Amino acid sequence: MLPHVILYNAVSLDGQITGFNADVELYYELASKWDVDAVLMGSNTVLTGFEAEPGEIREEDLELMVNREKDPEDSRPFLVIPDSKGQIRIWNELFKMPYLRDIIVLCSKSTPEEYTDFLSERNIDCIIAGEKQVDLKNALKRLNSEYGINSIRVDSGGILNSILLNEGLADEINVLIHPELVGSMNKSPIFVSKDLNHLNSTIKLKLAHINKLKEDIIWIKYDIIK
Template sequence: MLPHVILYNAVSLDGRITGFNADEELYYELASKWDIDAVLMGINTVLMGFKAEFGDKFEEDLDFIIKRERNPEDPRPFLVIPDSKGRIRIWSELFKMPYLRDIIVLCSESTPKEYLNFLDERNIDYIITGKEQVDLKAALEKLNTQYGIKSLRVDSGGILNGILLREGLADEIHLLVHPELVGGFKSNSIFQESNISSLEGIIKVKLSHIDKLKNDIIWIKYEIIR
């Protein structure tokens, strides 16, 4: 069984996810009210948040990471990160985030053995699905059966969102639309995928909620029509 998946993004009025004054406090305040079991975050989103590059490794307290408390009754959500190439090494910083229960890494059969050993040394759980890349559908099913994850929020950019949408794995889209226009030619929308060949490839949604919040920011919620 697949968990219920919510795509969540702050966007400008012209649909950009960067280049505008996003209200991060409002973004996380709203997210904190949702009853979810995990947060799925893309690699680029993680690294951008910590101003890190692929492969960067910060100073870490390895003993703390290994012996950290792992309470099965902890109500906080898991952090789930797909990383089949072993590019994230800043786990010491991620474990400092107080609103997360623990971390699960999604890997594939092509993930370097060295990286799996790296995770094992830090007592970090991982799931292996897919050959060259993570099979997200199989990974979501394992998150449900192995960890009891029934609902999941996606904090990511357009690439991971695009995969989830094209594979029919997303159930809802929540947008905080900010009253700013970014413009430009570079594509950085919430949905990045190959161009569709016909209108039959359009993903249709149904409006289920709209609300005006502070500073003229609009919260829009859509259900994805199967």
């Protein structure tokens, strides 16, 4: 069974996810109200958030990582990250985030064995799904069957959002619309696709909720019509 997938982004009025003053506190305050089993985050989003370069290794306590407790009764969400290229090596810093239960990395058969060994040495679970890149549909099914993950919030950029939308894996979209216009030539929208060139190929949505929050920020929830 596939888990329920919630796409979540803070955006400017013109649909950009960068270049404006996002209310981070409000973003996570709203996110904390959703009782999800996992948070799915793109590898580029992780690297950007931690200001890390691909493959960068920082100081880590390997013994602490290996011997950390894995409590099956822990109700906090998993952090799930697709990383078939083996770019993320700063796992020690991710484990410092207090609101996460544990980390699961999604890889593919093309992922270097050196990287899967790197994860294993740190007692980090890894799911192999797909040939050259991560097969997200298969990976989501295994997250459900092997870890009991029934709901996932996606905190990521347009690329991962687009894969989930184009493959019909997302169920709803939540956006916090900020009263700012970016207008940049370097676009960073919540959805990137070269395949949707005509009106009958667009992804149809149904309004489920709208609410004005503080400082004229609007929270809109749409269900995805499949």
